[in-house]
Every structure is written in structure tokens, then in C-alpha cells.
Amino acid sequence: MHGRRGRLGRRLPGVAPCRVRQRRPPRRGRSTTERTVGTVNTDPGRALAAATPAAIADALDHLGLPGVLAPGLRSHVAARIAGPAVTVVYERATERRQPEHTFEAVDTAAPGSVLVLAAGGDTGIAFWGGTLTAAAVHRGLAGAVVDGAVRDTDEIAGHGFPAFARGVALRGPAGRFRSVALNVPVMCAGVTVHPGDFVVAGPDGVLAVPGGHADEVARVAAEFDERDRLLTENLLATGSLRAATRTVSLF
Numbered sequence: 295m296h297g298r299r300g301r302l303g304r305r306l307p308g309v310a311p312c313r314v315r316q317r318r319p320p321r322r323g324r325s326t327t328e329r330t331v332g333t334v335n336t337d338p339g340r341a342l343a344a345a346t347p348a349a350i351a352d353a354l355d356h357l358g359l360p361g362v363l364a365p366g367l368r369s370h371v372a373a374r375i376a377g378p379a380v381t382v383v384y385e386r387a388t389e390r391r392q393p394e395h396t397f398e399a400v401d402t403a404a405p406g407s408v409l410v411l412a413a414g415g416d417t418g419i420a421f422w423g424g425t426l427t428a429a430a431v432h433r434g435l436a437g438a439v440v441d442g443a444v445r446d447t448d449e450i451a452g453h454g455f456p457a458f459a460r461g462v463a464l465r466g467p468a469g470r471f472r473s474v475a476l477n478v479p480v481m482c483a484g485v486t487v488h489p490g491d492f493v494v495a496g497p498d499g500v501l502a503v504p505g506g507h508a509d510e511v512a513r514v515a516a517e518f519d520e521r522d523r524l525l526t527e528n529l530l531a532t533g534s535l536r537a538a539t540r541t542v543s544l545f
């Protein structure tokens with residue numbers, strides 16, 4: 295029989311019962327130019343930052359939790375970020391008003407936070423750019439997730455700041471959008487993100503772990519990463535994917 299029970303007593307698919315190792319599994323699909331950015335001060339935060347995003351996504355699925363944002367959010371900087379969400383909501387407007395909520399978010403967020411700008415997915419408008427990036431870097435923020443576009447990508451890349459967005463655009467929000475709220479639950483790329491939810495983003499995509507579930511998601515994600523490590527070990531030992539998956543299945 296395949297599968298063993300996690301500490302929660304739920305059965306994890308594909309994990310053999312007797313082969314749990316203490317050694318940390320290698321990170322899956324991680325390029326040498328990637329790095330993890332962010333100040334992760336909590337135990338579940340550290341554990342989530344150590345897990346692969348794919349394993350966290352599998353853990354969310356396994357636990358029946360939402361959290362994986364719609365695909366297509368990309369950063370020009372090859373980095374993985376992990377940190378608590380600080381959220382800002384935008385809505386359409388015609389007046390030219392500065393996004394005060396975003397300014398306050400940048401000025402007051404704890405170092406290591408991830409800004410989440412919920413702008414409804416408009417890829418024609420850049421809600422983030424080089425100036426905001428300079429301020430965010432100065433404040434030690436881990437990165438930004440923008441449900442819209444960014445501009446000044448050369449400046450953003452020059453700062454090495456991971457800003458995950460749906461696209462790149464030249465037009466700014468002045469006279470088109472305004473910020474309306476800071477640190478409220480937001481809808482971002484199809485997922486409700488609460489302030490403080492733990493955001494993990496990298497080349498594969500973006501996810502936000504619902505706050506109260508960080509511990510269990512981190513625990514299950516670690517087990518999925520361990521399963522992958524065992525599967526690779528079996529594969530190298532047997533030389534056959536079918537033989538390897540007799541004791542540890544892929545899912």
C-alpha cells in the first residue's frame with residue numbers, strides 16, 4: 295500500500311510508510327540565479343519559505359484550500375519571494391489622485407512583506423514602476439504582486455526587486471484608477487488574499503497561504519517535497535521510473 299499519514303492523520307498520497315529522512319530535500323526546479331528574498335520571522339513562515347512552491351500548491355490541493363493565484367504573473371527578476379501580504383485595492387476613477395494607500399503600504403509595511411496590489415487584472419495600466427520600487431527596496435520589502443501591469447522594467451530589474459505582474463504597460467494609473475483601501479481582504483488573480491497571508495512567488499507562479507493554515511500547509515508541503523526527493527532517489531537507484539514509483543508514487 296502506498297501512502298502514510300501526516301501528523302494531521304490525513305493520508306498523503308504516494309509516500310511510503312517507512313522511509314522518512316531528516317535530511318532536507320533538494321529544491322525542485324530552482325535555477326542558480328534564483329534566491330529567496332524576505333524576512334521570515336515565524337516558524338510556519340520559515341517552513342513555507344523552505345518548501346518548493348509546487349509542493350505548497352500540492353499541499354493546498356490536498357487540504358482542499360484555495361490560494362494558488364491564476365497563472366501568468368511574472369517577474370523580470372528571477373527570484374523566489376516569501377513573506378506576509380500587505381494588501382492595497384484599486385478601483386477605476388477619473389480624477390488624478392496619487393495612490394495614497396500604496397504609499398502608506400510601502401512606508402509602513404514591515405521589512406520582508408510582500409505588497410499585493412489588487413487592480414482587477416487590467417494589463418493596460420502599470421500600477422508599479424521604478425519609483426515605487428526604489429521606495430520598496432529602501433524599506434526592505436520582499437517584493438510585489440500586481441494584478442495588473444508594471445513599467446520601468448529596466449529600473450525594477452536594476453534594483454533586483456521581484457515584482458510579479460500580468461504584463462508590462464506604458465500607461466500609468468493617473469486619471470484611470472485610484473487606490474481605495476489598505477490592508478483589507480482583496481481579490482487578486484482569482485484568489486482572496488487577506489493581510490498577513492503568507493505569499494510565496496517565483497518563476498512558476500504565485501500563491502497565498504490562508505493565514506490560519508500556514509502550519510498545516512507547511513507541514514504537508516514538506517512531506518510532498520520529501521516524497522519527490524525519495525522518488526528521485528529511487529529512480530537513481532533503480533534506473534526505472536515505473537520501478538521507482540512502485541514504492542513512492544508521483545501523486
Ligand SMILES: O=C([O-])CC(=O)C(=O)O
Pocket residue numbers: 420421422423424425426427445446466467
Ligand atoms: O506611476 C506609477 O504609478 C508607477 C511608476 O511609474 C513608478 O513607480 O515609477
Ligand SMILES: [Mg+2]
Pocket residue numbers: 423424425445446
Ligand atoms: Mg515610473
